Amino acid sequence: MIKRGLFVVLISLLIISGCSKQNINTGVSIGNNVVINGFSFNPNELSVKIGDTITWENQDSAVHTVVSNGLFESEVLNKGEKFSFTFDKAGEYNYNCGIHPSMRGKIIVG
Ligand SMILES: [Cu+2]
Structure with missing residues (x-):
């Protein structure tokens, strides 16, 4: 016992x-957050699940946007401003800053 x-x-x-x-x-x-600082997206590549919401926050004093062609486009983000997008389909999504096209990132949804 x-x-x-x-x-x-x-x-x-x-x-x-x-x-x-x-x-x-x-x-x-x-x-599921991407910080924008030093003219780059951190982390540069992020893996999430279907239905997850990603939030980008600009911590640079320079303004940035988050653009994925045909899928989403943020307003111009000042320092401290955020943009969120919910990914409800699997896939690899490349995005960039609309103001500084050399700033690139990728979200992998699966
Ligand atoms: Cu930018």
């Missing part, structure tokens, strides 16, 4: 630790 009790306690602990891990994983969706 004591052994069985220990087993139940162990299983309970495993379930509890499993749940808390899941909660931590859910928090990772905060990571």
Whole structure:
């Protein structure tokens, strides 16, 4: 009987630790952010799940935009301004800054 009790306690602990891990994983969706600084998109390439929303935030004092041809185009983003887009189809999406076309990034949705 004591052994069985220990087993139940162990299983309970495993379930509890499993749940808390899941909660931590859910928090990772905060990571769907792209920071614009130093005239580049950081991270430059980001993998997300279908239905995820990406938010770009401009931290440069220069203005930037986020443009993916035919899919989305942000307003001109001043320092501290954000733009969000939800990707609901799998694929690889290249984007760039409309003001500085050499600034490029990629979102991989799958
Ligand atoms: Cu730019």
